[in-house]
Amino acid sequence: MISLAELSAGQKAEVVAVVAHGLMQRRLLDLGFVSGTPVVLELRAPFGDLRAYRIRDSVFALRAAESQSVKVRPVETGGKAR
Amino acid sequence: MKAAGSVAMPGVTAPAEATGAFVVALAGNPNTGKSTVFNALTGLHQHVGNWSGVTVGLAAGTYRHAEREYRVVDLPGTYSLVATSENEVVAREFLVFEDADVVVVVVDASALERNLGLVLQIREFTGRVVVCLNMMDGAARHGVQIDVAGLAAELGVPVVATTARDGLGIANLRAAIARVCAADDQPAPCPVHYPADAEEAVTTLMLDLVAKDPALPAPRWLAARALEGDAELVRRVLTGDAARRVEIPIVTTEEAERMAAATTGALWAEVGRLLEQTVRERAVDRPRLTARVDRVLTSAWGGYPLMFVGLVTAMWLTITGANYPSQWLAAALFWVADRGHEALAWAAAPDWLVGVLIDGVYRALAWVIAVMLPPMAIFFPIFTLLEDAGYLPRVAFNMDRMFARAGGSGQQALTMCMGFGCNAAGVTSCRIISSPRERLVAILTNNFAPCNGRFPTIILIASVFVATAFPPYLGAVVGAATVVATIGLGVVATLIVSGALTRTILRGEPSAFVLELPPYRRPKLLPVIYRSMYERTLRVLYRAVVAAAPAGLAIWLMGNTTIAGATPMSHVAGFLDGPGRLLGLDGIVLVGYVLAIPANEIVLPTIMMAYTGAGAMVDVEQLTGLETLLKGQGWTTLTAVSLLVFVVLHNPCSTTILTIRKETGSWKWAGLAFVLPLALGIAVLIPLVALARALGAG
Numbered sequence: 001m002i003s004l005a006e007l008s009a010g011q012k013a014e015v016v017a018v019v020a021h022g023l024m025q026r027r028l029l030d031l032g033f034v035s036g037t038p039v040v041l042e043l044r045a046p047f048g049d050l051r052a053y054r055i056r057d058s059v060f061a062l063r064a065a066e067s068q069s070v071k072v073r074p075v076e077t078g079g080k081a082r
Numbered sequence: 083m084k085a086a087g088s089v090a091m092p093g094v095t096a097p098a099e100a101t102g103a104f105v106v107a108l109a110g111n112p113n114t115g116k117s118t119v120f121n122a123l124t125g126l127h128q129h130v131g132n133w134s135g136v137t138v139g140l141a142a143g144t145y146r147h148a149e150r151e152y153r154v155v156d157l158p159g160t161y162s163l164v165a166t167s168e169n170e171v172v173a174r175e176f177l178v179f180e181d182a183d184v185v186v187v188v189v190d191a192s193a194l195e196r197n198l199g200l201v202l203q204i205r206e207f208t209g210r211v212v213v214c215l216n217m218m219d220g221a222a223r224h225g226v227q228i229d230v231a232g233l234a235a236e237l238g239v240p241v242v243a244t245t246a247r248d249g250l251g252i253a254n255l256r257a258a259i260a261r262v263c264a265a266d267d268q269p270a271p272c273p274v275h276y277p278a279d280a281e282e283a284v285t286t287l288m289l290d291l292v293a294k295d296p297a298l299p300a301p302r303w304l305a306a307r308a309l310e311g312d313a314e315l316v317r318r319v320l321t322g323d324a325a326r327r328v329e330i331p332i333v334t335t336e337e338a339e340r341m342a343a344a345t346t347g348a349l350w351a352e353v354g355r356l357l358e359q360t361v362r363e364r365a366v367d368r369p370r371l372t373a374r375v376d377r378v379l380t381s382a383w384g385g386y387p388l389m390f391v392g393l394v395t396a397m398w399l400t401i402t403g404a405n406y407p408s409q410w411l412a413a414a415l416f417w418v419a420d421r422g423h424e425a426l427a428w429a430a431a432p433d434w435l436v437g438v439l440i441d442g443v444y445r446a447l448a449w450v451i452a453v454m455l456p457p458m459a460i461f462f463p464i465f466t467l468l469e470d471a472g473y474l475p476r477v478a479f480n481m482d483r484m485f486a487r488a489g490g491s492g493q494q495a496l497t498m499c500m501g502f503g504c505n506a507a508g509v510t511s512c513r514i515i516s517s518p519r520e521r522l523v524a525i526l527t528n529n530f531a532p533c534n535g536r537f538p539t540i541i542l543i544a545s546v547f548v549a550t551a552f553p554p555y556l557g558a559v560v561g562a563a564t565v566v567a568t569i570g571l572g573v574v575a576t577l578i579v580s581g582a583l584t585r586t587i588l589r590g591e592p593s594a595f596v597l598e599l600p601p602y603r604r605p606k607l608l609p610v611i612y613r614s615m616y617e618r619t620l621r622v623l624y625r626a627v628v629a630a631a632p633a634g635l636a637i638w639l640m641g642n643t644t645i646a647g648a649t650p651m652s653h654v655a656g657f658l659d660g661p662g663r664l665l666g667l668d669g670i671v672l673v674g675y676v677l678a679i680p681a682n683e684i685v686l687p688t689i690m691m692a693y694t695g696a697g698a699m700v701d702v703e704q705l706t707g708l709e710t711l712l713k714g715q716g717w718t719t720l721t722a723v724s725l726l727v728f729v730v731l732h733n734p735c736s737t738t739i740l741t742i743r744k745e746t747g748s749w750k751w752a753g754l755a756f757v758l759p760l761a762l763g764i765a766v767l768i769p770l771v772a773l774a775r776a777l778g779a780g
Contacts, residue, residue: 025343027516046382052597052599057193057196063595
């Protein structure tokens with residue numbers, strides 16, 4: 001199990017848990033970062049730690065603190081779709 | 083919610099009863115075309131609504147359908163009904179306390195999964211719902227096939243497919259809204275089933291709530307929110323002495339967070355089930371074009387250079403394109419002034435009347451229109467085009483590192499971009515920032531983004547003083563680069579002051595930040611022209627004209643009356659000349675800035691009128707004559723540079739100050755927002771000018 005921050009470009013994964021608290025936890029849950037959700041790293045910002053992930057039909061950029069608080073399990077490409 | 087009983091708070095009257103109109107609340111995620119649906123429903127019949135509490139100032143519009151009046155309220159775009167930002171607070175307050183007859187949830191059909199989360203949350207809360215499945219054209223293009231009837235059956239509420247920007251499906255939407263409003267019985271809220279222990283806790287509290295206050299709307303939804311830690315909301319909804327009798331269990335932070343994980347987990351599981359049932363084909367990847375364009379526009383090598391080139395190009399187009407129309411407009415409007423002179427002379431009007439009407443008020447108006455209209459009519463459509471195509475979130479994405487370093491929210495890049503349009507609008511847009519501390523930082527620094535009222539001054543000084551120093555083929559590019567450098571100064575000031583604030587009076591932990599990067603969309607020409615011309619250009623021009631007329635009168639009076647042997651203008655300008663010189667400017671420029679507090683747009687016209695002595699601008703039919711005039715008044719390159727700095731670093735206009743007062747609820751912050759940029763401007767200019775003079779400039 002790794003965090004979102006450790007994904008490489010284009011790598012697919014599945015959310016295991018959100019280990020944040022308070023507003024950050026709530027925000028991530030509301031965006032659909034819940035157990036079992038597929039997520040892909042789409043983009044990295046030119047400089048800095050902002051990364052954009054595709055999750056549930058849309059793309060959201062998160063800073064390092066948020067990325068690190070979402071634990072994921074990498075999924076083999078060509079594995080189960082959706 | 084009507085059927086469920088009263089949820090009105092003490093002192094709050096439901097507008098529906100007051101006007102006899104049905105109240106339609108328009109909810110939805112950001113980027114779903116919600117405002118397009120709003121416009122399609124209400125046309126031009128829009129105004130800023132008058133609601134209670136935080137929901138004050140929501141845009142509302144009306145339309146008639148089958149001889150009934152409908153009042154549509156455009157709620158802010160939100161991903162959820164949980165109060166994690168000011169926008170969500172506003173949307174939730176309206177839904178809970180304003181008793182809408184129907185909630186229309188606008189959904190992006192091509193991103194159904196994302197949008198269904200909010201639909202289910204609202205469905206948990208009320209049965210009076212219509213789902214507007216918008217952007218059906220985009221869904222079709224991506225090969226998404228949705229079983230609309232099946233979705234309606236699953237949700238238990240009407241689902242209407244629309245493509246609002248082509249006006250498709252709007253008639254059906256109105257009909258569905260009418261049916262829900264007219265129906266006596268409504269589907270009950272639709273519960274999402276939680277895991278066993280969460281379910282048990284929610285049910286227990288719900289039964290207690292219902293026992294104490296049988297008329298309570300959406301008790302299950304309220305019980306779940308209370309167990310997630312928001313007991314306050316429930317207490318506010320409860321009526322009479324039930325608020326005292328209900329025992330809401332005190333939950334620890336861990337328990338609240340476990341509950342939130344359980345309820346949202348169940349919600350998204352239900353979304354997954356709905357998708358299985360109703361969507362036959364789904365787009366698995368992002369639209370290929372968006373993915374490709376993003377790889378270029380947000381790349382390490384291209385992100386910043388392309389942003390810069392784009393800005394220079396926009397400015398170059400604005401400067402070159404506005405030049406001739408401005409001259410024609412000025413020529414035409416001043417021709418009218420001359421005819422006015424002749425007419426009044428023929429009518430034997432007294433000199434003072436001619437002076438006040440033509441040389442004072444009319445010339446100020448003519449100047450403002452001739453100078454401002456052409457650049458705005460070019461710049462605003464370009465800006466709106468980029469906004470509609472979806473480029474602005476990419477700017478925020480690229481610039482986040484700098485805002486993170488300054489301790490600000492990443493959303494601040496977006497609110498700053500809005501500030502380039504209008505600082506008052508920029509200050510209001512800070513509601514998207516969830517942390518109150520970071521929101522305050524963004525509000526206090528918004529004025530460093532030079533707004534469109536200030537662009538004419540920047541553009542004019544850049545083209546008259548800087549561009550003319552170069553051969554014509556270089557002039558426009560150098561002029562554009564000067565404008566961009568001035569904007570750059572604004573961005574740098576934003577970052578430095580944000581950094582200073584977050585390290586002193588607004589210290590704290592950075593909050594959670596999420597930024598959506600929606601797919602690029604091809605902008606629709608007509609709405610872009612409508613929004614940029616009507617909502618931006620004409621609105622800004624109107625503000626300028628309203629401020630210019632009295633200013634023109636004041637200047638004429640100041641320049642044409644005599645107190646103690648001299649005009650009031652020369653008294654005031656003489657008084658301010660010392661401080662003005664220290665800033666590299668002069669007394670007249672400072673007078674211009676004082677008179678321009680209601681609208682920055684009139685700074686230059688005011689200065690021009692004051693310079694031309696008699697209060698009349700004699701020789702401005704040719705904008706190139708401006709250079710001669712200003713140089714005749716002793717302007718140098720140093721004066722121009724100082725003015726460009728002062729344009730960025732000075733107090734906000736009165737509208738922005740009042741907006742800051744409203745948004746922060748405090749004159750203290752509004753006062754700081756006034757003093758901060760002005761003090762910075764003085765602190766930067768005095769040493770800069772002294773140094774330049776020591777080196778022999780100016």
